[in-house]
Amino acid sequence: MSNGSSSNNNNNNTARFDAARRVAIFGGTHGNEMSGVTLVNLWMQNSAEIQRKGLEIKPFITNPKAVEKCVRYVDTDLNRAFTQENLSATGGDELPYEVQRAQEINRMFGPKGSAEAYDVIFDLHNTTSNMGCTLILESSKDAFNLQMMNYIKKAFAPASCLVLLNEHPLLKYSTSRSVAKHPVGMEVGPQPQGVLRSNIFEAMRVILKHALDFISLFNEGMEFPPCTVEVFRVLERMDYPRDANGNIIAMVHPNLQDCDWEPLNPGDPMFQTFDGKTIHYQGSSTVYPTFINEAAYYEKQQAFVTTRRETLAASAIRKA
Amino acid sequence: MQVDEPVRLPRLSRAAVCGGTHGNELSGVYLVREMLKPENRKEDGGPASLLMLLSNPRAVQQCTRYVDTDLNRCFTHATLNGPASEGAPYEIFRARELNNLLGPKGSRAAVDLICDLHNTTANMGLCFIAYSDCDWVCLHIFRHLQKQMPDTPMRFIHFDVSTKESYSLDSIGKHGFAMEIGPQPHGCIKSNIYTAMREGVQHMRDWVSCFNSGPFSCLVSLYSGFKTSKCFLSQDRDFCLLRPGEPLFQTFSGETVKYQGAEALYAFFINECAYYKKGIALSLARKRRVSVPSIRVQTDEEERASEQSFASEEEE
Numbered sequence: 001m002s003n004g005s006s007s008n009n010n011n012n013n014t015a016r017f018d019a020a021r022r023v024a025i026f027g028g029t030h031g032n033e034m035s036g037v038t039l040v041n042l043w044m045q046n047s048a049e050i051q052r053k054g055l056e057i058k059p060f061i062t063n064p065k066a067v068e069k070c071v072r073y074v075d076t077d078l079n080r081a082f083t084q085e086n087l088s089a090t091g092g093d094e095l096p097y098e099v100q101r102a103q104e105i106n107r108m109f110g111p112k113g114s115a116e117a118y119d120v121i122f123d124l125h126n127t128t129s130n131m132g133c134t135l136i137l138e139s140s141k142d143a144f145n146l147q148m149m150n151y152i153k154k155a156f157a158p159a160s161c162l163v164l165l166n167e168h169p170l171l172k173y174s175t176s177r178s179v180a181k182h183p184v185g186m187e188v189g190p191q192p193q194g195v196l197r198s199n200i201f202e203a204m205r206v207i208l209k210h211a212l213d214f215i216s217l218f219n220e221g222m223e224f225p226p227c228t229v230e231v232f233r234v235l236e237r238m239d240y241p242r243d244a245n246g247n248i249i250a251m252v253h254p255n256l257q258d259c260d261w262e263p264l265n266p267g268d269p270m271f272q273t274f275d276g277k278t279i280h281y282q283g284s285s286t287v288y289p290t291f292i293n294e295a296a297y298y299e300k301q302q303a304f305v306t307t308r309r310e311t312l313a314a315s316a317i318r319k320a
Numbered sequence: 321m322q323v324d325e326p327v328r329l330p331r332l333s334r335a336a337v338c339g340g341t342h343g344n345e346l347s348g349v350y351l352v353r354e355m356l357k358p359e360n361r362k363e364d365g366g367p368a369s370l371l372m373l374l375s376n377p378r379a380v381q382q383c384t385r386y387v388d389t390d391l392n393r394c395f396t397h398a399t400l401n402g403p404a405s406e407g408a409p410y411e412i413f414r415a416r417e418l419n420n421l422l423g424p425k426g427s428r429a430a431v432d433l434i435c436d437l438h439n440t441t442a443n444m445g446l447c448f449i450a451y452s453d454c455d456w457v458c459l460h461i462f463r464h465l466q467k468q469m470p471d472t473p474m475r476f477i478h479f480d481v482s483t484k485e486s487y488s489l490d491s492i493g494k495h496g497f498a499m500e501i502g503p504q505p506h507g508c509i510k511s512n513i514y515t516a517m518r519e520g521v522q523h524m525r526d527w528v529s530c531f532n533s534g535p536f537s538c539l540v541s542l543y544s545g546f547k548t549s550k551c552f553l554s555q556d557r558d559f560c561l562l563r564p565g566e567p568l569f570q571t572f573s574g575e576t577v578k579y580q581g582a583e584a585l586y587a588f589f590i591n592e593c594a595y596y597k598k599g600i601a602l603s604l605a606r607k608r609r610v611s612v613p614s615i616r617v618q619t620d621e622e623e624r625a626s627e628q629s630f631a632s633e634e635e636e
Binding site for chain 2 (some may be wrong): 038042070071128190191192193194195197199200201232247248251252253254257272274275276293295296298300317
């Protein structure tokens with residue numbers, strides 16, 4: 001990290017971070033995920049609700065063409081497009097729309113990995129999976145983010161807000177929020193693509209409010225004592241069973257459908273073929289599946305991901 | 321209505337089950353694909369040939385509702401018989417192809433029965449959607465499914481549109497209806513929804529077989545149907561009664577917008593994704609009961625007699 005030092009191993013040390021002065025809220029990274037699109041549009045018209053003293057907060061529609069067409073993306077998935085290769089590609093208008101967009105976003109909110117990058121980016125998403133409110137982390141070592149997760153979870157309780165950690169070397173991907181020093185994904189479901197559900201919308205709004213409150217308090221000098229955060233760490237991607245031609249031959253089993261975050265034990269029903277036969281989970285230990293039956297992941301060969309539960313420790317943090 | 325003598329209707333010799341009329345409504349897509357597999361093709365018994373097809377293969381391939389324009393609005397007489405043009409939207413071209421295959425609409429050559437498979441993001445359970453409230457074949461099939469699938473919430477929606485103005489795929493057949501099942505996000509396949517559709521289609525096939533085998537002792541049956549008026553909540557509360565003054569919408573600043581209509585009506589298609597573009601948040605309907613007479617298949621003699629009188633009438 002380019003600002004402050006942190007040490008997760010020694011919780012006696014307080015990690016110092018610079019104040020988070022520049023924050024962005026991304027909506028429409030996927031153009032048909034309506035909560036974020038609607039919230040950002042609302043706040044671009046009237047930002048009173050998201051104002052905080054001493055903080056510059058920029059709501060921003062990342063993929064306007066996809067939003068206009070109400071599709072996930074136009075040429076390629078924007079939320080996979082922020083690779084170093086794409087960000088440094090030449091070709092201007094010849095490049096796929098989302099690669100051009102990624103370069104533009106990197107200029108405005110990055111450059112990724114530099115001292116000039118935005119401090120925090122919240123990236124708003126919806127899923128057709130029954131994931132409830134989920135915060136997505138890309139690093140287990142970012143004490144600032146871990147403390148934020150802890151704060152949000154406590155503020156949102158008794159309602160549930162879980163944390164998904166994707167640090168997997170192969171399954172990790174280059175998100176739009178990865179341009180920032182502290183990237184935070186917010187995923188709320190279940191909601192069909194292209195649909196706005198009031199309960200989902202309100203939940204996302206409340207979580208964001210808590211997140212901005214945390215940053216405000218941090219910037220005012222509050223010290224956050226050491227804490228632990230329960231997370232679900234991504235293990236592997238499970239595809240649908242397919243035939244020799246790549247066609248899906250089974251659906252998520254009714255016992256697994258909508259059971260995000262519940263234990264899946266070896267031998268439990270996992271898929272159901274079209275003629276009613278059950279395919280069982282063959283893993284060697286209990287896992288916690290999520291992103292179960294996300295519509296957008298059929299083309300990414302993913303029926304769900306498996307996770308394991310972990311408790312991460314975060315050192316105390318304070319403004320530098 | 322006198323119930324002594326069943327209404328005689330011609331044999332249902334040719335039927336069609338269509339999936340993928342909207343390419344991202346996946347239950348029908350996967351069901352038709354499954355039914356097309358050689359190991360699943362089977363004889364029902366009784367002289368009925370069953371066509372199974374994907375209505376909009378390009379939209380299916382792209383997993384999108386449509387490519388150029390909504391296929392399920394392309395089956396008006398005007399669109400089907402309009403001038404052919406090179407640059408016509410794909411779906412208009414496809415609608416004409418389907419009309420050649422399954423119709424022509426309004427002619428004696430049209431298939432006897434079309435069942436068009438759909439999904440909705442609205443919490444509607446299983447619905448039959450039809451233009452007529454006196455198509456006894458469709459009503460009897462509905463009643464049969466109600467009896468065979470008592471755990472599945474099931475409704476019959478009557479769209480009060482004349483045959484002249486009918487626009488959907490099922491209007492090509494002599495009898496036709498859409499089987500709409502939700503809630504399911506577009507682009508997703510949920511096993512419980514797929515299973516309900518598979519069972520519904522199987523029961524329909526069984527009924528057709530049974531009817532064609534005649535004599536068929538159908539009883540007079542009563543059911544609840546819905547007439548609709550298009551208008552412009554209670555999220556997931558499809559088919560609950562919406563009374564004047566009850567909450568309908570919530571603004572982004574948290575205020576409630578109430579239903580201002582004069583009459584209590586039943587809301588359905590609540591928050592169907594594809595209807596945002598059409599400016600429809602929900603539809604409203606009245607509930608009615610309809611008496612359905614007994615029906616039985618015509619004998620060969622009766623069928624010949626009615627064909628002769630049909631031919632001499634020179635109908636359009």
